[in-house]
Amino acid sequence: MFKRSLVQNRVVVLGGGESGAGAAILAKSKGFDVFLSDKGQLHQKYSDILIAENIPFEQGQHTEERILDSDLVVKSPGIPDTVPLIVALREKGIPVISEIEFASRYTDAQLIAITGSNGKTTTTLLTYHILKNAGLNVGLAGNIGESFAWQVAEKKFDYYVLEISSFQLDNIIDFRPHISVLLNITPDHLDRYGYSFQNYVNSKFNVIRNQKVSDHLIYFEDSEVITDEFAKRNIIPHQWGISLEEKLESGSYLNDGQLFSQINGRTFEQEFDKLPIKGPHNAINAMAAISVAQLLGVNPAQISEGLLSFSNAPHRLEEVEVINGVTYVNDSKATNVDSVFYALGSFNQPVILIAGGVDKGNDYSQIEELVRNKVKGLIVLGKSFEKLQDYFSGKVPQIYTTQDVQDAVNKGQEWGVPGDIVLLSPACASFDLFKNYEDRGDKFKAAVRNLISQ
Structure with a gap:
């Protein structure tokens, strides 16, 4: 077994989610003096586990004096390297590594x-x-x-x-x-x-x-x-x-x-x-x-x-329902333009595309040809709609903007005819209107199923 030569005794784990709690448990099992710090509030599941494992932790703050006194820091991937605390750790020569x-x-x-x-x-x-x-x-x-x-x-x-x-x-x-x-x-x-x-x-x-x-x-x-x-x-x-x-x-x-x-x-x-x-x-x-x-x-x-025998995870070209001949597909995991490129390439039928959210510096030119050839209507779902609307204006027959997922699905139903695909494939992150892409996909599926009861 490969083991890096370690002299560190005091390990600080930054972030108390799944990876952070796991890193803390591993650190304790290897005999380290471990402390976990999360600037937010821990999920009850993880705080209960840390208490049961007798691992000290804090939430709602980072006590910098204690963190900067560590020998090794295991950092949540959600914390950028550019935040002042990480910069300070590196300036002190304290190794900052990932859970993997x-x-x-x-x-x-x-x-x-x-x-x-x-x-x-x-x-x-x-x-x-x-x-x-x-x-x-x-x-x-x-x-x-x-x-x-x-x-x-x-x-x-x-x-x-x-x-x-x-x-x-x-x-x-x-x-x-x-x-x-x-x-x-x-x-x-x-x-x-x-x-x-x-x-x-x-x-x-x-x-x-x-x-x-x-x-x-x-x-x-x-x-x-x-x-x-x-x-x-x-x-x-x-x-x-x-x-x-x-x-x-x-x-x-x-x-x-x-x-x-x-x-x-x-x-x-x-x-x-x-x-x-x-x-x-x-x-x-x-x-x-x-x-x-x-x-x-x-x-x-x-x-x-x-x-x-494989069954894929949800929110990845997941067929939700077929209603009056129109197929509704949840591809909420498509958080960048390349994902949408492959999603559109998966269908030969006309597509009503629901896209939008938090733009991460997207270049929509890579899907322009596919959109022109396949998309009969674009529904922009998100608080910031101008970039998508402006880019595809004149390139699709119709564009509609909304900040409500049920309204987006209703518009897809209005535009759709038998044989069409209503595709949620956002090309963007979800954090403007939703907790995460799973929440976005779940709410899309619920909105689709609401059509059945209407």
Whole structure:
């Protein structure tokens, strides 16, 4: 098992959500003097756990004197590196790391790290499902499910499938996956990266920073951003491509509706249309999961069984209802423009698109052609509607703005005719009108179902 040489005794955990509570539990189990601090209010679940574990904590404030007296800080990914407290810690030379970095120091499990601007959750869940279905002793963690650190403290897995965000990768030092998956890199979270796309790209490429020649990188070969970056970097791990456009001699590709994968002398073939997940983006996700499974020696029958029995997480092209011939689809997880590109590409029918929210520096030109060809009406749902309205004015037959989800769904019903798709695919964050993308998706589904009772 890899262990970084640590002399730290006093560990402070900043943030008391799932990852923070898990990091605190792991720190205590390893004999550290641990203290958790959250500037907000802790969820009752986590405060109860910390009390039961006899871990001191504070909420509603950060006591800087105590935090700055630490030897190591484990930071929630939601806290930017630019906040004064983090700057002060770094100026004092106190290491600030992420939960995935901390947890990885105390496990000898093989790590499969999946990142990308879009598709992380589906690919992570699908990969986990295939491996677990095949009988591997595997955990699910990272940006999804139970805390990675918490599981390392209390469970014993041979493998972990980890959904990894750029925010988590920003604060790694030695984190090293045996298999990394880089699905795509498109502009997202630019407000967190000084509105520099290259800064965001660099963050994503941290996933391979510590990989060795014995490790593996699975990547989307059709992404110019990724392949251009390859030309600038020395890529150490063995590389396996995924493509929707090219037949690859080594790697995975889609051709005539068939998924093909050829890795380490193992071959696999599957008719894509038979899978429960649809659309070109999900073909990419499926090929990534297949590639991981092949690298780990899962046999073709088990891979196929896992693919066919998979059920995706909600809010990802989730069909809600068909009402009077109109299909209502919840894609609330589409919080950037690239996600909407793939969502629109999944339908041949006319689309009434509901989009909007908190714009993160979006460039709508990448979906302009699809919108012109497929969208018969745009409903802008959000407090800031001007950018979307102005960009697509004259490019779609009709535009409607609202700040009420029921009103948006009602307008979709008014415009819709049998065969149409009413698609919630926002391209934006949700925090102007909703708690999060799940809340937005749940309220959309409730509004759709209200149509039935009207």
